[in-house]
Amino acid sequence: MKFNVDQDLCIGCGACEETCPEVFELPAGTSEVKLDPVPEALQASARRAEEGCPVDAISHTE
Numbered sequence: 393m394k395f396n397v398d399q400d401l402c403i404g405c406g407a408c409e410e411t412c413p414e415v416f417e418l419p420a421g422t423s424e425v426k427l428d429p430v431p432e433a434l435q436a437s438a439r440r441a442e443e444g445c446p447v448d449a450i451s452h453t454e
């Protein structure tokens with residue numbers, strides 16, 4: 393599973409990093425995906441981060 397953060401939508405709130413720091417980090421004010429693809433053990437956590445993004449900037453493909 394691959395995750396993507398739309399840099400034009402991300403407002404840098406940090407919620408995804410709080411929920412799933414193994415996958416998301418904010419090195420320069422917006423969120424970036426650290427792991428590509430995201431290993432199975434982290435996919436549920438990454439999906440929670442996706443669902444929790446207030447501006448729907450996170451998406452994923454199988």
Ligand code: SF4
Nearest residue numbers: 402403405406408445
């Ligand atoms: S939760 Fe969404 S808006 Fe907030 S930092 Fe993560 S991707 Fe950006």
